[in-house]
Each structure stands twice: as C-alpha cells, then as structure tokens.
Amino acid sequence: MSPGPGTGPEPETYEEQNVHKVYQQIAGHFSATRYKPWPIVEKFLLGLSPGSVGLDVGCGNGKNLQVNRDVFIVGSDRSENLAKIALQHHPHSTVVADILHLPHRDASFDFAVCIAVVHHMSTPARRVQAIAEILRTIKCGSATAPGGQLLVYAWALEQKNSRRGWDKGDSQDLMVPWVRKAKPGSGEEDQTFHRYYHLYESGELERDIEQAGGLVVESGYEKDNWWAIATPRPTS
Amino acid sequence: MKVITANFVTCAVKECKTSAASFPLHFQDAELEQLELDLQPEFIRNVLPRVDWDSLRITATELGFPALPETKPEGDALNDEQTLKDLHRLLLETSVVEGKLVCGNCGHQYVIKEGIANFLLPSHLV
Numbered sequence: 001m002s003p004g005p006g007t008g009p010e011p012e013t014y015e016e017q018n019v020h021k022v023y024q025q026i027a028g029h030f031s032a033t034r035y036k037p038w039p040i041v042e043k044f045l046l047g048l049s050p051g052s053v054g055l056d057v058g059c060g061n062g063k064n065l066q067v068n069r070d071v072f073i074v075g076s077d078r079s080e081n082l083a084k085i086a087l088q089h090h091p092h093s094t095v096v097a098d099i100l101h102l103p104h105r106d107a108s109f110d111f112a113v114c115i116a117v118v119h120h121m122s123t124p125a126r127r128v129q130a131i132a133e134i135l136r137t138i139k140c141g142s143a144t145a146p147g148g149q150l151l152v153y154a155w156a157l158e159q160k161n162s163r164r165g166w167d168k169g170d171s172q173d174l175m176v177p178w179v180r181k182a183k184p185g186s187g188e189e190d191q192t193f194h195r196y197y198h199l200y201e202s203g204e205l206e207r208d209i210e211q212a213g214g215l216v217v218e219s220g221y222e223k224d225n226w227w228a229i230a231t232p233r234p235t236s
Numbered sequence: 237m238k239v240i241t242a243n244f245v246t247c248a249v250k251e252c253k254t255s256a257a258s259f260p261l262h263f264q265d266a267e268l269e270q271l272e273l274d275l276q277p278e279f280i281r282n283v284l285p286r287v288d289w290d291s292l293r294i295t296a297t298e299l300g301f302p303a304l305p306e307t308k309p310e311g312d313a314l315n316d317e318q319t320l321k322d323l324h325r326l327l328l329e330t331s332v333v334e335g336k337l338v339c340g341n342c343g344h345q346y347v348i349k350e351g352i353a354n355f356l357l358p359s360h361l362v
Binding site: 053074084093094103 | 237238240241244245246247248249250253259273276278279281282283284285286328346350351352353354355356357362
C-alpha cells in the first residue's frame with residue numbers, strides 16, 4: 001500500500017481503493033464522530049444572504065448542511081452511504097456525484113463549500129481539476145455584482161501540535177489509518193482502514209486555486225487545515 | 237431527492253453542459269413521497285428568484301402535478317398563502333424516492349434509489 005499513485009494503478013482506481021471504498025465502509029462510525037462544523041465554515045455559511053443557492057461538494061454526513069436553513073444547498077458525496085446519512089438535513093438535498101464531473105450547470109451558484117475533500121485527490125493535476133470543476137459552477141462577477149464564492153479546506157502538512165504531529169519536511173502523500181473500535185463484548189476485533197491523503201503545505205492551496213482559474217479572496221489556517229475563499233476569475 | 241433539486245442539477249457529461257437539451261433532466265418512473273416540513277414563507281420567497289421557472293414547470297408536469305402558472309409568481313403573489321403552500325409542497329415536501337433522471341441530450345439515465353440520485357458516470361462517458 002504505497003502512498004501516492006505514481007507507481008501503481010491509474011489515479012481513479014487508486015482513489016477508488018484507497019478513498020472511496022474506505023468511506024463506504026466507515027461511513028457510520030465516521031459520521032458519528034463528525035458533528036460540529038468548523039468555525040470558519042460556520043461563519044462563511046452564516047454570512048450568506050437568505051435564498052442563496054449553493055453546493056457542498058464532498059458533504060460527507062452533512063454536518064455543514066445543518067448550519068444555515070435560510071439558503072438551499074445541494075450536497076454531494078462520492079460515498080452513497082454518507083450521502084444517505086446527509087439526506088436528513090432539511091431544507092437541503094443530497095446526491096451522489098464525482099467532484100471531477102459535477103452534475104451542475106456553469107456559473108449558476110451563489111456559493112460552494114468543499115471541506116476536507118481535495119486532499120483525497122491523488123495527483124497534483126486532479127487536485128487542480130477538482131477546484132476548477134467547482135469554480136465552473138460558481139457565478140462569475142461582473143461590473144455590477146460580485147461573483148459567487150467557494151470555501152475550500154484541506155489538511156495541512158504543518159500541524160506539529162496535532163495528535164499526528166506532522167510538520168514541514170515530512171512526506172506530503174500518505175496513508176492515514178482509521179481505527180474502527182469493536183463494540184466491547186461483541187467478540188469482534190478492532191478494524192483499521194487506510195485512507196490516502198495529500199497534506200497541503202503553506203501556500204499550496206492558493207497556488208492550486210490560481211491554477212484552477214480562481215482568484216483567492218482570503219485564506220488562512222485553522223486547526224491543522226489550510227483554507228481559502230476563492231471566486232472565479234472574471235473572463236474579460 | 238426533493239423536487240427543487242431537479243432545478244439545480246444537470247447531466248454530469250461535460251459535452252452535455254453546453255446543450256440546452258440537457259436541462260432540466262427528465263424524470264421517468266418516478267415514485268413520489270410526501271414529507272411534512274414546516275412552511276418557511278421567507279425561504280420560498282428568497283429562493284424563488286433563483287429557480288428556473290420554465291424548467292420547474294416541465295418537472296412538475298412530468299411528476300403529475302397540475303400545471304404551474306406560465307409566469308413565475310413574484311411581488312404580491314408571494315403574499316398569497318395558498319401559492320406559498322403549493323410551492324412549499326412541490327419544491328420541498330415532495331421527494332422522488334425511486335426512478336430515473338434522463339438527459340435529453342445524450343440519453344444517459346441516472347438512477348434514483350432510496351431518495352438519492354446517483355450521478356457517477358460509467359467509464360465510457362468520463
């Protein structure tokens with residue numbers, strides 16, 4: 001199980017094995033441990049004007065769908081099991097979709113969030129493509145109206161105070177274990193699953209956004225993650 | 237899948253996005269479910285300007301709802317309680333739990349199962 005697809009199968013196959021399959025298997029347990037939106041995500045979503053329509057790409061169990069009920073969000077996830085869990089968050093809606101082939105029209109959404117998702121894409125080109133695909137769906141700004149905004153989050157390489165303890169200089173592509181504890185007395189054993197991650201280094205998320213045709217409006221670091229707010233670059 | 241969702245999805249195939257025939261996707265063999273949700277008049281009033289009305293009319297007809305008015309209700313019409321209730325019922329309370337969404341351009345069928353539409357493409361369409 002070597003991290004990074006460079007030497008192995010096609011990236012699609014690699015991600016199928018080392019990301020998608022794992023989330024399908026750990027969906028229930030994963031969801032039970034993910035219930036609180038991160039502060040910057042919450043602030044972004046609460047700052048939207050009522051009636052805004054947007055996307056939550058890689059919505060997981062839908063924890064960010066519960067923040068604002070005055071906007072309408074189409075959540076999507078690659079994992080059907082997670083998308084099903086996310087269905088419960090009204091007035092929003094959930095579908096199964098691939099971040100590189102989103103089922104949405106060009107330039108039609110007021111906002112999007114993509115939280116802890118692009119770091120699962122296993123090549124630099126696919127990470128940029130993922131961001132470009134979301135930016136494609138966001139309304140472009142004009143002389144009279146500002147464009148829509150995308151909030152992206154990715155796991156940071158620089159997190160020396162975290163439980164994992166990685167920092168600058170460590171490998172950026174790695175397999176991260178997820179341990180599903182067996183119920184006490186069930187006679188089952190703990191199970192460990194490995195997910196592929198690309199850890200973002202300082203400045204990398206901004207570079208990916210620029211390459212994807214976006215303009216970085218604001219960016220920063222919050223609790224072991226790099227984040228950025230982007231808007232599609234005006235065409236003229 | 238709530239009915240309002242159909243207004244904000246299209247075919248996942250890249251080439252279809254430039255074709256007017258790919259929007260809205262067309263429901264087939266749709267099995268509906270009604271779910272009671274609190275009416276939020278402000279939500280309906282605020283979201284409606286983003287709704288593509290012509291597409292919603294097509295969707296509503298395909299799902300067997302009575303024909304919607306030709307023009308989108310706006311202004312004073314959105315103070316009418318019955319109008320708001322009807323829209324609330326159609327957009328948010330009605331879900332398609334089983335069925336298909338079909339692209340009018342390439343003909344690809346997206347399956348809806350247990351309320352979830354699956355937009356993953358087979359490898360030959362990627």
